[in-house]
Amino acid sequence: MSSDRLIYLPLGGAGEIGMNCYVYGYGPKDKERLIIVDIGVAFPDMDGTPGVDLILADIAWLEERKTLIEAVFITHAHEDHVGAIGHLFERLGEPKVYARAFTSNIARGKLAEYGYSDKVVTTVSKWPQTVTAGPFTVGFLPISHSIPESSALVIDMPEGRVIHTGDFKIDHSPQVGEPFDPDLWADVSAGGVKALICDSTNVFNQHEGRSEASVGPAIEELVRGQKGMVVATTFASNVARVKTLAEAGERAGRSICLMGRAMRRMIEASVETGVLSDFPKVISPEDVKSMPRENVMLLVTGSQGERRAASAQLANGKYQGLTLKEGDLFLFSSKTIPGNEKGVIRIINQFSEMGVDVVDDSTGKYHVSGHANRPDIEYVQKLVKPQIVIPMHGEHRHLREMVKIAKGNRFQSILAVNGMMVNLSGNEPTVAGYVETGRTYLDGTAQVGALDGVVRDRIRMALNGHVTVTLILDDENEPLGEPWCEIMGLATTGRSRAPLVDLLEADLEQFINRASEVTLADDDKLEQALKKIVRQTALDEIGKKPEVTIVISRLSA
Ligand SMILES: [Zn+2]
Numbered sequence: 001m002s003s004d005r006l007i008y009l010p011l012g013g014a015g016e017i018g019m020n021c022y023v024y025g026y027g028p029k030d031k032e033r034l035i036i037v038d039i040g041v042a043f044p045d046m047d048g049t050p051g052v053d054l055i056l057a058d059i060a061w062l063e064e065r066k067t068l069i070e071a072v073f074i075t076h077a078h079e080d081h082v083g084a085i086g087h088l089f090e091r092l093g094e095p096k097v098y099a100r101a102f103t104s105n106i107a108r109g110k111l112a113e114y115g116y117s118d119k120v121v122t123t124v125s126k127w128p129q130t131v132t133a134g135p136f137t138v139g140f141l142p143i144s145h146s147i148p149e150s151s152a153l154v155i156d157m158p159e160g161r162v163i164h165t166g167d168f169k170i171d172h173s174p175q176v177g178e179p180f181d182p183d184l185w186a187d188v189s190a191g192g193v194k195a196l197i198c199d200s201t202n203v204f205n206q207h208e209g210r211s212e213a214s215v216g217p218a219i220e221e222l223v224r225g226q227k228g229m230v231v232a233t234t235f236a237s238n239v240a241r242v243k244t245l246a247e248a249g250e251r252a253g254r255s256i257c258l259m260g261r262a263m264r265r266m267i268e269a270s271v272e273t274g275v276l277s278d279f280p281k282v283i284s285p286e287d288v289k290s291m292p293r294e295n296v297m298l299l300v301t302g303s304q305g306e307r308r309a310a311s312a313q314l315a316n317g318k319y320q321g322l323t324l325k326e327g328d329l330f331l332f333s334s335k336t337i338p339g340n341e342k343g344v345i346r347i348i349n350q351f352s353e354m355g356v357d358v359v360d361d362s363t364g365k366y367h368v369s370g371h372a373n374r375p376d377i378e379y380v381q382k383l384v385k386p387q388i389v390i391p392m393h394g395e396h397r398h399l400r401e402m403v404k405i406a407k408g409n410r411f412q413s414i415l416a417v418n419g420m421m422v423n424l425s426g427n428e429p430t431v432a433g434y435v436e437t438g439r440t441y442l443d444g445t446a447q448v449g450a451l452d453g454v455v456r457d458r459i460r461m462a463l464n465g466h467v468t469v470t471l472i473l474d475d476e477n478e479p480l481g482e483p484w485c486e487i488m489g490l491a492t493t494g495r496s497r498a499p500l501v502d503l504l505e506a507d508l509e510q511f512i513n514r515a516s517e518v519t520l521a522d523d524d525k526l527e528q529a530l531k532k533i534v535r536q537t538a539l540d541e542i543g544k545k546p547e548v549t550i551v552i553s554r555l556s557a
């Protein structure tokens with residue numbers, strides 16, 4: 001009996017939707033050779049992470065073990081799976097990266113921003129081609145999702161076979177890319193599967209999922225009925241949907257114009273990698289200007305209300321010389337991701353003010369999800385028949401529900417959240433330990449820990465406002481002049497209608513004039529006292545306790 005063990009450790013994506021990063025290890029305890037599956041980002045919001053650019057998994061545990069890392073495998077090119085590769089590549093020790101062609105194309109673009117050559121990413125063909133990485137042999141098993149060449153990973157090592165589904169749905173006619181192939185999946189699973197690590201996103205949805213093929217006819221009918229310009233938005237990376245929209249528009253007699261950098265980038269990557277061969281001919285925004293509105297359909301970025309995207313700019317009035325007006329139609333062929341509602345509603349209202357009709361996904365006719373619903377999840381689990389089902393890609397409630405379902409179908413299952421290491425060797429999965437995890441913020445170009453206090457301080461300043469007090473003392477601790485204040489983010493006058501700055505300075509001066517020599521000689525004491533006065537005066541005057549910075553300068557003789 002070997003002492004080697006197989007471990008599974010999610011560092012991101014298990015307990016949230018986003019920031020996917022999963023680790024598998026095989027070998028002697030604490031010396032396991034490691035592979036990383038996906039390395040994605042999550043997106044910040046104004047409430048919890050104001051000013052932050054991107055949220056990355058905390059990879060401190062991996063960084064301490066970078067000599068044990070054999071490779072990174074990327075299941076597909078969504079940002080929550082590939083978005084952090086450039087930002088974290090150096091800290092991981094620049095490991096080998098493997099992906100299929102389309103995903104490689106996107107990953108290379110991200111690594112190029114950090115000066116890495118195309119060679120650091122190796123393109124792998126779909127199963128049955130495999131790659132050996134230390135004790136692991138890994139293959140990319142095609143599965144349908146909402147971006148080209150999404151793949152599950154078939155991970156073999158002496159302990160057996162693990163299948164990591166990646167993001168998936170069951171689609172037999174996905175329009176772009178490979179349909180779900182039940183025979184292939186049954187064949188790959190025939191020899192027995194130790195564990196299925198499974199996407200849980202849509203586990204609460206009770207209906208069977210619908211195919212991408214079902215949305216085209218509905219969109220065509222909608223477009224045919226329009227007399228003005230039609231604008232449609234979806235995720236640029238959903239190449240199948242972009243194609244579905246373009247073809248539906250073309251069939252309804254319209255010329256297609258792609259707008260927004262991401263839209264063009266994704267179509268380019270699809271053509272370069274051969275994922276997309278037949279896409280309707282597109283015209284430029286310049287061409288659109290000289291055409292009757294009823295002959296044009298724009299496909300634009302910004303389905304989530306992103307401020308700088310094409311949709312938001314059109315809602316603001318103008319984008320690349322084009323303006324929408326009464327009688328035009330704007331279609332969201334997309335779902336609003338929780339957290340983005342405000343931005344989406346803002347642009348819907350802006351369009352409303354312009355007299356533009358907005359159609360969204362509320363009827364279910366113009367969008368289908370990229371994730372498997374409960375019946376499809378159960379179908380895949382029964383097809384693969386693993387010993388163990390481990391849910392991933394879900395919030396806690398999704399993971400918990402999936403564990404219940406798996407156990408109901410007589411599979412072993414364990415709820416592993418970020419940082420929980422699971423030992424998959426032996427007769428049943430066990431908790432092997434807990435690793436400290438969290439989030440790393442990309443803040444400008446710097447990486448800061450979520451608990452470092454940087455963003456906490458920023459939020460405090462944003463919520464409470466800020467006062468700076470400056471005081472100069474001579475070498476005998478005598479104040480030179482009075483303390484003076486500057487305020488930021490605070491009302492300038494309050495209850496007494498006198499300027500807040502004047503009131504603060506008067507109270508501080510009064511204190512300084514009466515302060516003992518001992519206090520004046522002690523920076524800490526002085527600082528505490530001045531802060532207290534500022535807070536109390538501000539509270540009395542404007543009802544807020546601001547953040548305070550005290551600057552004490554002492555002149556030496
Ligand atoms: Zn995902």
Ligand SMILES: [Zn+2]
Nearest residue numbers: 076078145167
């Ligand atoms: Zn995805």
